[in-house]
Amino acid sequence: MAKVFDKGLVINILSLLAYRGASFIFPLVTLPYLARVLGVEHMGLLALGLACVMYCSTISDWGFNVYTTKDIAHHRDDPARVTQLFWSTFNAKLLMGCSTLSVLLLATWFRPQWHHLFFIVLANSTVLFGGLFSFGWLMQGYEKLGKTAIISTIGQFCSIPLTFLLVKGPDDTWLAALIPGLTMIISALITLVFVVRMRVIGFYRFEPAEIWQRIKDSVHVFLAIFGANMFNNINVLILASVTSTYMVGLYNGADRLKKAANSLPEQIGNAFFPRVSFLFHRDRAAAIASTRKSISFSFLISLFIVLFTFCFADLIVRILLGPEFHESANVLRIAVCGFIFGNVSYPAGLQILIPHGLARQRMYVMLAAGLINLPVCGLLAWQFGAIGAASSLVLAEFLVFAGVVWLMAKHGILKEYLARDPAAVLETSQGENA
Template identity: 70%
Template sequence: MAKVLDKALVINILSLLAYRGASFLFPLATLPYLARTLGVEHMGVLALALACVLYCSTISDWGFNVYTTKDIAHHREDKPRVTQIFWSTFNAKLLLMLVTSGSVLAATWFNPAWHGLFWIILANCTALLGSLFSFGWLMQGYEKLGKTAMISTFGNFCAIPLTFLLVKSPGDTWLAALIPGLVSLISSAITLKYVVEMKVVGRYRLEPREIWQRLTDSVDVFVAIAGANLFNSVNVLLLATFTSSYMTGIYNGADRLRKAANSVPEQIGSAFFPRVSFLFSRDKAAAIAATRKSLLFSFLLSLGIVIFTFFFADDVVRILLGPAFLPSADVLRVFVLCFLFGNIAYPAGLQILIPHGLRRERMFTMLGAGVINIPICSVLAWKYGAIGAAWSMVIAELLVCIGIFSIMARHGILREYLRRPEMSTVRRSEEGIESR
């Protein structure tokens, strides 16, 4: 059996954890300042604008970070094929970015009720440009995440002095939205230099048929991610619709802490994904062993975060957000329950369902949970405010987890992954004897 945990994989895991650790610490360095400078209501407005741009990002990414990473991992020794994949993905992302950002900016400019959001959304759209040139899907496909982590960490560090220098009052909300885009552009410029030095991509090529192929290949992954956003970012929009900017700000404060807390465990699955994709067709037993380790690490980290948050949420919110955000503590306690389900379901879907050709089933599971979330969140947000919106996300994550493992059980895959490794070895030996 191929070695599961070798030096390259360990470096990738540690790199991602270090990067996400930095992504956790650096925003926390500015979050107390932003919360006190902007106030609860303007934090709510900022959250609404960022949610709009996130939808543009979801569409422009189109699942390439999953499917293209898998494709490059399979063909990374074939430069002509990698070149074709690279440029067709880049061109598709560029096209989607222009269409989506243009549509959102036009909608906010011509809608009087949303006109105030136009400049904040325009400022944050720089993050879309940075994402276009980040090429994380290429670096991850080659398992070259060490440099990517260092570059992104440097970019995140730059956000700290920029925030303190530029954001001085609630009127600077648009600058708070611009800073993530600026640091993303800095990181992407450095990443582009490393991509050129890797010499794995040939000259620019424009092939409409290949672009269309990229879009059709990744559509199932895109719909799954879009479905997840129906119980992630859409809750901010629903909360803003049924409540107030103040309640949206309380939700946003807890949501930012949730994302920071989850930044480490959610990256374990991302680090294992290209290795599992590479091993699956070569040594399935090694791929299964890698997936087991990935899910175990994710769950243990998630459980630790949930326990810590239950006891110390009030102190964390008071220190990081300030006394005005104290209602966010109970919202945060509910939010982190998502980790127990999402940090198992998401890597299981990536590392098990997709390699087994069940990406469409995964797509329908996540989309279904997202659709169900909309009426649930609408009712809970209207009746209970921010904490109701948080509970609707927990319900949605639970439905996804149940759905993913139901698919595995229905197709006879679950037993294979639950079976003890030594039993799997014995069974394969017996099958080999019988075949002879």
């Protein structure tokens, strides 16, 4: 059986944690300052603007960060195919990102009640372009994230002094939205140099048919991610529509702490994904062993975070957000409970359902959970404010978890991943099929 856990995978986990986790961990350093300088109301306004741009980013990504990563990991010994995958993905992300951002900017400018969001959205749109040129999906497909992790970490670190220097009061909320995007763009441009030096990408090509094929291939992953956003980012918008920006500010404070806490368990699954994709058609037993380790690590770390948060949420909120956000402590306690379900169902979806050809079924599960969340969040947020929105989020995470387990059981996959000796189960299944 192929080696599952090695030095390269450990480096990849740590690199991916720095590459993706820095976007949550470093802002956590400035969070106490922003919470006190902007106040609950303007923290809520900032959260609304960031949530709007997040939907543009979701459409721009279109599942490419998952589907193209898998394809590049599978074809990384074929430079011609990698070149085709790279340029078709880049062009598709560029076209969809610019289109959706244009619509959002026009909507916030011409609709009077949204006009106050225009400058926040415009400033934070730099995140969209920074993500476009980061090429994390390419580096992840090659399991080479060390240099880009360092670059990203340095870029995120630069946001700390910029925040203290530029953001002085509520009128600087747009600057708080601009800084993350500027650091992402700088990091992305440096990353581009390393991509060129890898010499795995050929000259620029624009192939409409291939771009359309990329979009069609990734649509199931996109709809699954969009479904997840219907119980992640959209809860902020629902909360704003039925309560106030003050309540959104409380929710946003807890949500930022939650995302920072989830950096490590979430990135473990992402780091294992290219390894599992590479092994799946070469050594199925090794792929299963890799997935089991990934999910076990994620679950145990998530459980520790939940227990720690229940004990120390009040202290964490008082130190990082300030006394004004004291009501965010209970919101945080509830929100982190979703880790127990989400950090099992998310890696299971990537590493089990998608390789087994169940991307469409995974999409249905995510969409169903997202659609159920909409009325539930509306009702709970109306009745209980930020705590209600967080409770709805946890319910949606549980529904996704239950759906993923049901799919695995229905298609006879679950027994392979729960067996003590997956190789023996695979041999039995292959003998029955023969």
